[in-house]
Amino acid sequence: MKNQDGLSRRARWAGGETIASVLMARTLAQPELISLAAGFVDSETLPIESTQKAFDAIWSDPARAKAALQYGTTIGYPLLREAVLQRTVQADGTTAEQLNVSPEQVVITAGSNQLLFLVSDTLLDPGDVVICGAPSYFVYMGTLGNLGVRAVGVEIDQHGMIPEAVDESLTRFEAAGELGRVKAIYATTYYDNPSGVSIPAERRAALVELAKRWSRNGKIYLVEDAAYRELRYYGDDIPSLWSFDPTGEVVIHAGTFSKSFSPGIRVGWGILPQTLVEPVLAQKGNLDFGSPNINQLLMATVLEQGFFDVHVQRLRESYRKKLDAMFSAADEFLAGIDGVDWVRPTGGLYVWLRLPDGIDTGFSGALFDRAVDEGVLYVPGEYCYPPNVPKLTKNMLRLSFGVQSCDSIRRGVELLGRAIREVL
Numbered sequence: 001m002k003n004q005d006g007l008s009r010r011a012r013w014a015g016g017e018t019i020a021s022v023l024m025a026r027t028l029a030q031p032e033l034i035s036l037a038a039g040f041v042d043s044e045t046l047p048i049e050s051t052q053k054a055f056d057a058i059w060s061d062p063a064r065a066k067a068a069l070q071y072g073t074t075i076g077y078p079l080l081r082e083a084v085l086q087r088t089v090q091a092d093g094t095t096a097e098q099l100n101v102s103p104e105q106v107v108i109t110a111g112s113n114q115l116l117f118l119v120s121d122t123l124l125d126p127g128d129v130v131i132c133g134a135p136s137y138f139v140y141m142g143t144l145g146n147l148g149v150r151a152v153g154v155e156i157d158q159h160g161m162i163p164e165a166v167d168e169s170l171t172r173f174e175a176a177g178e179l180g181r182v183k184a185i186y187a188t189t190y191y192d193n194p195s196g197v198s199i200p201a202e203r204r205a206a207l208v209e210l211a212k213r214w215s216r217n218g219k220i221y222l223v224e225d226a227a228y229r230e231l232r233y234y235g236d237d238i239p240s241l242w243s244f245d246p247t248g249e250v251v252i253h254a255g256t257f258s259k260s261f262s263p264g265i266r267v268g269w270g271i272l273p274q275t276l277v278e279p280v281l282a283q284k285g286n287l288d289f290g291s292p293n294i295n296q297l298l299m300a301t302v303l304e305q306g307f308f309d310v311h312v313q314r315l316r317e318s319y320r321k322k323l324d325a326m327f328s329a330a331d332e333f334l335a336g337i338d339g340v341d342w343v344r345p346t347g348g349l350y351v352w353l354r355l356p357d358g359i360d361t362g363f364s365g366a367l368f369d370r371a372v373d374e375g376v377l378y379v380p381g382e383y384c385y386p387p388n389v390p391k392l393t394k395n396m397l398r399l400s401f402g403v404q405s406c407d408s409i410r411r412g413v414e415l416l417g418r419a420i421r422e423v424l
């Protein structure tokens with residue numbers, strides 16, 4: 001086909017309109033819609049006051065103020081890198097010494113999406129393979145498509161990625177003589193987007209063992225996306241996938257303050273195997289030679305002054321109520337419908353709903369327009385799957401409980417229940 005616009009392959013692979021922009025357009029066109037689609041954090045709990053106090057602390061210290069307004073380094077602000085590492089090892093119940101890791105392996109990025117992109121751009125050539133859950137975080141599926149990479153989905157259950165399914169997938173690639181093309185396994189380990197599920201400790205250990213065992217034709221990394229770790233409303237924290245690899249060679253750990261503090265500040269990070277630090281920094285050097293310094297100093301100050309932990313506690317309380325509101329509404333309005341089913345998450349922002357077989361939740365299916373007519377918006381599940389899943393499940397959808405009030409969540413679920421009954 002003639003390339004009329006003179007676009008690069010990468011630009012063409014980037015694809016057209018994103019699912020987010022389609023849904024956004026619907027919301028703008030009908031502002032009275034209750035959107036249970038947007039994966040945004042709640043505007044009502046954004047940390048205005050603590051951000052202001054942290055800025056005050058920066059402006060009242062001339063050295064910090066100057067640093068904040070100056071370019072920084074490619075790898076990121078040292079105090080923030082130290083704090084991120086310290087907090088991670090502490091949450092994992094270990095120490096930097098035990099894991100033989102240093103702040104020199106922590107790279108600060110403009111959100112964890114940038115880290116995921118940089119790492120992918122560093123490791124993957126067109127035609128390479130990343131194994132991921134089916135479903136998976138759709139923005140990252142887009143990133144992989146943009147790089148010409150094959151995202152290959154494996155089955156998940158209520159405990160997330162199934163190690164046996166990964167093993168089978170790798171066996172198939174080996175049989176096809178393509179094991180060398182598999183470069184990474186990607187998983188959101190806490191309160192997955194969209195499935196809401198977390199991977200338990202035993203599976204984390206099994207995934208690390210798998211990645212090591214299958215790295216015989218070339219290294220297979222595990223990319224751990226821990227974007228929602230702090231948003232835990234019930235149960236105990238689980239040590240990160242990263243902490244299950246004492247060699248520090250296999251897991252790339254991606255984290256972010258977007259969900260736990262503010263996506264507007266957009267500070268994320270990666271903790272990388274030693275050997276990847278330089279190559280990733282070379283990519284970042286060419287891209288922006290360092291993320292905005294003012295945001296990094298701001299987050300370092302927010303952590304240092306204790307504002308972060310207080311904020312996360314507040315968030316947990318507020319989102320816990322919303323999660324409860326969603327489930328009491330689901331019990332009331334959805335549970336009575338034959339074939340409707342869900343796994344109750346204990347954190348994060350999402351609920352992954354299964355509808356009766358035969359209901360197509362997509363834009364061209366009967367439910368979507370009916371739901372919009374009733375006044376509620378959701379994310380059709382099919383957009384959350386990697387491309388070319390052998391049997392695409394059409395009857396799934398994602399609901400978010402982050403943005404709406406408890407009352408609107410209840411009303412939204414009621415309207416959804418009504419729409420489902422109408423199409424049945």
Ligand SMILES: Cc1ncc(COP(=O)(O)O)c(C=O)c1O
Pocket residue numbers: 039110111112113114137188192193225227255256257258263266267268
């Ligand atoms: C699973 C997952 N990973 C990463 C991100 C990226 O967040 P950010 O780039 O703001 O850190 C998101 C945002 O929605 C997400 O859902």
